[in-house]
Each structure stands twice: as structure tokens, then as C-alpha cells.
Amino acid sequence: MDPAVIIVNPAAGRGRVGGQLARIQAWVRRWAPEAPVWVTEGPGHASELTRRAPPDARVVAVGGDGTAHEVVRALGPGQVLGLVPVGSGNDIARMAGLRRVGLERALATALWGGIVRYDRGVVDGExxxxxxxxxxxxxxxxxxxxxxxxxxxxxxxxxxxxxxxxxxxxxxxxxxxxxxxxxxxxxxxxxxxxxxxxxxxxxxxxxxxxxxxxxxxxxxxxxxxxxxxxxxxxxxxxxxxxxxxxxxxxxxxxxxxxxxxxxxxxxxxxxxxxxxxxxxxxxxALPIAADPGAREGTPAREEARPVTAMPEPTV
Ligand SMILES: Nc1ncnc2c1ncn2[C@@H]1O[C@H](COP(=O)(O)OP(=O)(O)OP(=O)(O)O)[C@@H](O)[C@H]1O
Structure with a gap:
């Protein structure tokens, strides 16, 4: 498995994500104990944590578009974005075909899924x-x-x-x-x-x-x-x-x-x-851990459901 860090925004989804923290930590302890779970403390913190992650890490944003954006704007050239879309907007996950996949399935894709290189925009340096x-x-x-x-x-x-x-x-x-x-x-x-x-x-x-x-x-x-x-x-x-x-x-x-x-x-x-x-x-310029076939507009491939057996890592 590539090195990975999991960044959780407890305020995302209008505060619902904080209530999922124990479930996320239990899943990570079981399936990826080497990946630290870092909880953001406020605006800008996810960018700071991304800069602290190993230069070749998968940086997994657990939250909405705001959390994912904070990771994107700080992502190093060797890092990969992972998405666990549990916010209220989730347009970035929708773009990568990763909406409505369920918490555990999304974590698995973020950690082991194939990497798709998407285009990236830059607005006045951001x-x-x-x-x-x-x-x-x-x-x-x-x-x-x-x-x-x-x-x-x-x-x-x-x-x-x-x-x-x-x-x-x-x-x-x-x-x-x-x-x-x-x-x-x-x-x-x-x-x-x-x-x-x-x-x-x-x-x-x-x-x-x-x-x-x-x-x-x-x-x-x-x-x-x-x-x-x-x-x-x-x-x-x-x-x-x-x-x-x-x-x-x-x-x-x-x-x-x-x-x-x-x-x-x-x-x-x-x-x-x-x-x-x-x-x-x-x-x-924007590598995202999404399924290799995932493209904008494809229907959700997996409905939310508990994961009973993890897939073999694909990369
Ligand atoms: N501990 C925290 N407490 C309060 N706000 C936080 C905390 N950590 C991060 N934030 C801020 O929360 C904001 C909202 O996060 P995010 O956009 O990911 O969730 P959302 O609003 O549910 O989703 P969406 O943007 O998809 O509608 C971000 O701007 C982020 O900076």
C-alpha cells in the first residue's frame, strides 16, 4: 500500500462527519493501521496537514468540497488525492465518479484504488x-x-x-x-x-x-x-x-x-x-485515487452498504 494519511473534517456535512469519526477510526485500525487519522481543527488546517504528509502519500479528504479543495491547493507533486465525500456538496467527488459509494467503500478506493490523472485549474496561483x-x-x-x-x-x-x-x-x-x-x-x-x-x-x-x-x-x-x-x-x-x-x-x-x-x-x-x-x-496535474474507469457522468457504481470483505489492493 502507498503511504497514506486520512484527514477528517468533523464540521463537514453540517457537523455530521464528527459523528462518523469513531466508525472511520475503527475501519482504519482494522484495514490500514499504518495510516494516521488526522482531524481538522478549523479552516485552512487540511492544507497544513497535507503539507505535513509524506511527499508520496495518498492524502484522503473526508469531508465535502471545502476539505477536498484545501487538500488540492496544498497537494505536493508526488501526492495523490483520495476522496471520501461526506460533505453537503461533493462536486469534486461527482467529477471523479465517486459519489454515493458509501463510507467504507470510498475509504477503500482512496487507499487502494487506481489513480486517474485529472486536469487541474489554477486561479491566480491557487x-x-x-x-x-x-x-x-x-x-x-x-x-x-x-x-x-x-x-x-x-x-x-x-x-x-x-x-x-x-x-x-x-x-x-x-x-x-x-x-x-x-x-x-x-x-x-x-x-x-x-x-x-x-x-x-x-x-x-x-x-x-x-x-x-x-x-x-x-x-x-x-x-x-x-x-x-x-x-x-x-x-x-x-x-x-x-x-x-x-x-x-x-x-x-x-x-x-x-x-x-x-x-x-x-x-x-x-x-x-x-x-x-x-x-x-x-x-x-491532479491525480485522484478513483476507479480506473471512473468518469464524469457515469452512474454511481456502488450503493452505500457495509463492507464485509475488503477487496485486494489493486495498486
Ligand atoms: N474543526 C473544524 N471546525 C469548523 N470548521 C472546519 C473544521 N475543519 C475544517 N473546517 C471548515 O469546514 C468547512 C466546510 O467543509 P466542507 O466544505 O468540506 O464540508 P461541507 O460544507 O459539508 O461540504 P460542501 O462544501 O461539499 O457543501 C471548510 O471550509 C473547512 O475549512
């Missing part, structure tokens, strides 16, 4: 796995932290969207893809996507493939409040791309210059506001 966005959706991600605790997943984002729409005022932007100007005008939101979904399952870029050597920019131009509410059902169904004020371009280098600082997020994690937003693609 690596990300699934999405980097500017504008309304980043503002919504930021606002979602203030949502009532009983709201999870989609309802939480819809609550935050309603709150953000009240003060909607669109910035002007100039957009370059691979050094060619493709749009200039008002902008509601811009999403540079490696995965098809963000925000806990919104299929904003249904054409995105995380291993095709490019990223997909999807943007929404001049929308009114009413226009946003009108496009929402199409967005939820992944049928927004034919709309005249929705744009799409593939590429490897994206630069958006706004007339004022705008909210930014990467993998759902809020970054400091800025007016110059630059994203580049690094092909096959």
Missing part, C-alpha cells in the same frame, strides 16, 4: 479541482454560509440566491479566452469549469470533461432579477446553453477584467474579491 467562478454565484456561495442550519444542498443555495438578488447590480467585464476577446459587456456570472456541476449539483457546464485538456467558461451576460428567476429552471435542468445571453467557450487560459472587484470562489471556497480574474489549465 489550484482548484472543479470550479472557479466570479460574480453572482460566488456571491451566493459566500452568502450560503449565513443560511439557516436546517437548509442543506440545493435549498441552501436557493435561499442565498434570493438574498443576493435583492441587491443585484451587474459589473462590466472584458473576457479573453486563449488571448482572444470573446465578450465585453455587463456580466451576471462567469464560471470556469473542470467539472460539469458546482454548488452541490448545478449542471452549469454539462459539456465539461475533467480529463480532456481544457476548461469550459460559461457566462451569463445582461440579466435582470426577473431574467435570473426565468433562467433558473433551465439551469437546474442543464438546458441554459441555448439562451441568447448565455455564452460558452472552451480553452486553457481565461482572463476576465471587471470594472470593480467582484466575489470569487474556487471549489465553493470563497476567495478575496478582485477585479482581474485569471484562470489557467494544467493538464493531467
Amino acid at each position: 489550484p482548484f479541482a472543479s470550479s472557479a467562478t466570479a460574480g453572482l454565484d460566488a456571491a451566493v456561495a459566500r452568502r450560503a454560509f449565513a443560511a439557516p442550519r436546517y437548509l442543506r444542498g440545493l435549498p441552501r443555495y436557493l435561499w442565498a440566491l434570493a438574498a443576493e438578488l435583492r441587491g443585484l447590480a451587474l459589473p462590466e467585464v472584458r473576457v479573453e479566452v486563449d488571448r482572444e476577446e470573446v465578450y465585453a459587456g455587463p456580466m451576471l456570472l462567469a464560471a470556469v469549469m473542470n467539472s460539469a456541476t458546482y454548488g452541490g449539483g448545478f449542471p452549469i457546464a454539462p459539456m465539461a470533461r475533467p480529463d480532456d485538456g481544457r476548461l469550459e467558461l460559461v457566462w451569463a451576460g445582461a440579466f435582470t432579477r426577473l431574467g435570473v428567476l426565468g433562467i433558473l429552471p433551465r439551469l437546474l435542468a442543464g438546458r441554459h446553453l441555448g439562451h441568447p445571453r448565455i455564452g460558452h467557450r472552451s480553452g486553457v487560459r481565461f482572463r476576465l477584467r471587471f470594472d470593480r472587484p467582484v466575489p470569487i470562489q474556487a471549489d465553493g471556497e470563497v476567495l478575496p474579491e478582485r477585479s482581474d480574474f485569471e484562470v489557467v489549465l494544467e493538464p493531467a
